Amino acid sequence: MAPNLSAAETVPTEPTVPTSMDLLRLAAVGSVDDGKSTLIGRLLHDTKQLFDDQLVAVEEASARRGSHAVDLSFVTDGLRAEREQGITIDVAYRYAATPTRKLVIADCPGHVQYTRNMATGASNADVALVVVDAQRGLRDQTRRHTCIAALLGVRHLVVAANKMDLVDWDPRAYHRVVEDMTSLAERLGVEAVSVVPVSALHGDNVAAPSGKAPWYDGPTVLDALESVPLRTTTATREQPARLPVQWVLRRPGGGRAYAGMVSGGVLAPGDPVVVLPGGRRASITSVTVADRVLTEAPAGLSVAVELDTDLDVSRGDLLAGPVGAPRVVETLEATVCWFAEGPLRAGTPYRVKHTTRVVPARVVAVTGRLDVRSLAVERGSQLEENDIGTVTVALSSPIVVDDYRQNRVTGSFVLIDPTTNATVAAGMIGPLHLGPTGTTRQRG
Amino acid sequence: MTDTLDRPANRLADRVAEPLPGWRRAAGADHLDLLEAHAIFVMREVAAECRAPVLLFSGGKDSAVLLHLAEKAFRPGRFPFPVLHVDTGHNFPEVVAFRDRRLEELGERLIVASVQDAIDRGRVPDPGRWGSRNRLQSVALLDAIGEHRFDACIGGARRDEDKARAKERVLSFRDDQGRWDPKRQRPELWQLYSGQLLPGEHLRAFPLSDWTELDVWQYVAREAIDLPPIYFAHSREVVERDGMLLAISPWVQPQPGEHVSERTVRFRTVGDATCTGAVASEAATLQQIIAETAASRISERGATRADDRFSESAMEDRKREGYF
Incomplete structure (x- = not known):
């Protein structure tokens, strides 16, 4: 059966096979x-x-x-x-x-x-x-x-x-x-x-x-x-470097490497890093993907790094580069999209998954609700299914964060219902900020 | 096969030896680097969050890529999971040889869940000598999950394979009966994969979700990943049935009126020999396969898998029963 579509002519593309896209x-x-x-x-x-x-x-x-x-x-x-x-x-x-x-x-x-x-x-x-x-x-x-x-x-x-x-x-x-x-x-x-x-x-x-x-x-x-520019190809050393530790690899000789995805900036051997939330300092001695040794690793790559100092580093810790320190917090002010059928009310216990760390938490206050028609933030004390609002979340142990507007990985979290394990909210750390940040332009 | 490679030059591996001039611009990683990084990330998250994960290995190209990615994620350590082959008993011998060789090289533990055992134990009806055992794999898989108390199965399924798979999360939950409920999928925001389960539930993790058939072949070429020889053009006795070329084997014999011929073929997928078709092809090297894949007008499963042709929701129905 031949496809019979009332089509405009399809784009003339030769079957080329680009190796790198x-x-x-x-x-x-x-x-x-x-x-x-x-x-x-x-x-x-x-x-x-x-x-x-x-x-x-x-x-x-x-x-x-x-x-x-x-x-x-x-x-x-x-x-x-x-x-x-x-x-x-x-x-x-x-x-x-x-x-x-x-x-x-x-x-x-x-x-x-x-x-x-x-x-x-x-x-x-x-x-x-x-x-x-x-x-x-x-x-x-x-x-x-x-x-x-x-x-x-x-x-x-x-x-x-x-x-x-x-x-x-x-x-x-x-x-x-x-x-x-x-x-x-x-x-x-x-x-x-x-x-x-x-x-x-x-x-x-x-x-x-x-x-x-x-x-x-x-x-x-x-x-x-x-023609849309890509955030994944624009990582630079001027941006704060982040590596949430996912997994610890043990080298046969006894050394350890800390594996995870670079989540901001660029990491390279010689870079000083601080291990958070503890605050100990060290320098990177190697950045590898399996047996490949890299001279640098931009955001988006899954790597393993070794440090010059023997520190206690485990899953859930964050390695931060020398530029732009993240915050260690026990309370989050955040914007959330609420997904559950029942309302979100203050006082409810949840788990927060943030980078590679899961911590018990409690929503202590719902501080506002966004009216998506007027884009105004109203006062409110609860959120209904599919509402967007602002909340304060108290954490049972500290996590290391950036504002979502600075970093999509270290600035985001989900709320998990501890009884059903359902993911009930998407959270973005920082104030609910809508408004012009640059020039909006119409092209074409 | 590695001597036939034309390896693309513009890749991260070739950029590591010396600092590149203007490295700020070189910070970009290409699509294969990013797909690889995401897949490694998913494997490490599953290994960290789940109590008893297992890696599903069929002997096909996607699961060969999974093993390679597991090496990248966890070496020099051992894999934090065993490898499980759901064996229909209707295998291409080259694939079983490949499986055994790879696991030997890796030194990792292989568990074989046998469909024949499930038949012998009366868990599933015997479809007969000529019948497909594709659907029976779900029972053997779920039995193995129960027996070993696995809570996460890492599989090589890709979203470009099928329209039901196109809807599935990277971490996809199964209830205590092993069923997928497409209307109750968990939200999956950013890369915050939550592997938390209730008793009896398990999850399937698909690190290759966003890879296409072409991406897989390009990655196989780039990384020189070993594959069973049946993926490359070779001469084989086949019979044409339902528009597919089925290899003559102990389980596929010509029926009256069917004509056996010697053809140059290769396989695009590897599954139960009774329902996996070959394609006529002269592509004997990875570069030829990549060119052929890019130009193909028939989908991977449409060309080769009788199991997906039953209805427009064949895959969805099988997934609801606990299929991969």
Whole structure:
């Protein structure tokens, strides 16, 4: 069966096999029915990342459900319940590659009750692809998702003003999305916004430029994604270096190496480090990945380091470099996304997992609740499911932290219900701060 | 196979000998470095948080990569877990030889959970000489988990393999019956993997979640990882059945009307010999396989696995029963 898609021409790409690529993590977010899954399906299809047998399966599934056109949302809606209900329940991860980048795409659910799954998909993202129905403009859920993505530290938005075919490619519909998104992004402190008029259904401006919007000369969605700068390739020695210790490796001769993922800055032999929370000092004598000796290790690599001094270092400790000392705290002021069905109230005991340490904790106060429509923080004493708010958490033993805005690893934690082990909240250390940090700009 | 390698030059390993000029720019690691780092991180977290983990090894390329990553995570120490092979009894002999050789080299403990045992003990019905034992693996696996009281199984499944797997967390929980409930997955924020369990529960950990088939092959080439020879083009007697090329073996014999032919083939996946198809291919080196993988128009499982063809939710259904 030949795929019969009303496709714009696919991008002409030779089957080249780059040996070395960047890795871009992207979260597709937005309200239900605005076309996220269809856009991801289209992006995969037009970059030739869908296999013929997968396309045939999608066509058959579409036909079985009485759809005349091929429904590309079936590409990512992989669970039976999702296909039956025509909604996305949980994040689907899909993979695409451009000549220079491997894309890890988290297709996030749009329903408010699955916000925890959306946050799961967005927590590691470099960029959010926000899908907006150009007929209807921004909805509450678009604002909520964009807000959560911004709180989670996503600094770049690529916005697909979708379903342009249904407004006859009227530039006014596009400009309305541009205005609303730009002003939202400014208030959220998101640095770069690129709004692209698209039809995910027909493939216009997704991977290939479209002739249907002569008034638009900006990038396609794919071009915009290719130009997003990556945080993983920008680690420098000027940034505070962090290594949460995961595991202690014993050398045959009796020495020890401390294994973990570099989580900020760059570590190199000769660097002085302080072991926290204890505060003892030492210098790094070697940085290795198995039997490879590295001259330096940037954030994102899993390494083992040896020190020149024999210290008591174990899992849960943090090695910090000479620049920018972290804080040792027993109380956290943090912003949380609350995921559990019941409310979060002050006084409840939880466990905090922060880097590689798990400590008993108690939420001592709920200090505020964010209104995602007005972006104002109201006074409040409890949070309901999917609310975002500010809390004070008392810890039973000290942990070593940075503000989330300085470091996504040492600034984040989850709250775990000690009776069910459920992960009930995502926490970001530091004040709830929404607002301009730089220049928001509209490209294209 | 290592003599056939064209190793890519731009990788971390080649940048370590001397300080690079302008090393601030060189701070970037490429996609394979980052995938490797994440996988090592996941293995160490599981080893640290779980009481009795085990590494699942099928003899295929993904589990060969897992063993390699475990070496990177834990050497010069021993692995903090044994290695478990769920043996359908319908194996390619090259794969069993490979398994035994690798475990011997590593000096790590191998546990074999046998589907034949499960059949002999009456735990599962015998599907007959020609039947696939793919689905019976779930029972043998769950029995081994119960017997050894494992609480975490580290597996080589990838999200690009199947649309149900595309939905699964890196740490994926199983209830006391071994079942996956896709509607009740734990939130998994950042890299804060929580391996805490209630009695009877266990988890599956998938360090290769974000790897694609192509990433695996590129990594195999870069790291010179040893694989069973059946992954490389070779001449073999096959029969064409349901659009797949099945290797003639004691468990796959031509049926009336089927024609046996000698073809040049290789395998893209390794599983139960009764449901794992070969693909016609001349790709005999890693670089040829990488080029072929990049140009392929059929998915890895679609090309080779009869077990995934039953329905559009075949994988989801099996995972709900406790499958890998």
